[in-house]
Amino acid sequence: MSWEAARCALDPEAVRAALGDAGVAVIEGTDVSDAEFVAFLERLGPLTFTEGEASHPGQPKLNVVSNMGRKTKPRSVFHTDTSYVSRPPAFTALKAERIPEAGGETVFTNQFDALERLDAETQARLKGARVLHRVTGVNPGDGAETETWHPLLRRHPVSGRVALWLSTPERCVDLELADGSRVPQMVAELYAHSTDPAHHWRHRWKAGDIVIWDNRCTLHKADHSAVVGDRVLHRGMVGGEEPVAA
Known part of the structure; x- marks a missing residue:
């Protein structure tokens, strides 16, 4: 593994700097309410919400990620959030x-690193490629966006670095190269490359932790394979821009 998350304070400028450098920022030992959490995120930008998901009953700008009351383990695969809009x-x-007695880590990959690990010939072939992202897992409702073409090689608007930007193959249903040829089977190959376990970074949760990641240059998933006890997290999202091709 050639990278890991940055540790920083609960300060928007420190978080922006950490995300621009590492893609994931960990803020330890916080004791903030949901309202304070929302107020902090709003200092990073306007909040957004995935249509079709249920909001937190006491805070409509957040939703709840929980294993409580489930008869089966939650399913989780590496992905980037709401990429189909x-x-x-x-x-x-x-x-x-609530932190479980064991397990329940959140796992990340760095997609700048994933692109750099591809050979030069493959990188050249992927220049100008685009991927069709389609909604999975939620029902956004009438009139909501459900699919969008996005560039496969995405330039970060702050650092200018280029990431291999895709999501789970269930969501990335087609891939078109710059010459117009369609090679959807490449999605699975690039996804396997991106999620190579040798290049994971795992966050082991502790009380008071806040973890923030940049969806423009990371993939993430929850590891539910060995959870013992209740795992409850509150989630908020900051809106982004239309992806820019490298």
């Missing part, structure tokens, strides 16, 4: 509410 969220943040 024209302006996907820039940042996602989780605030720890």
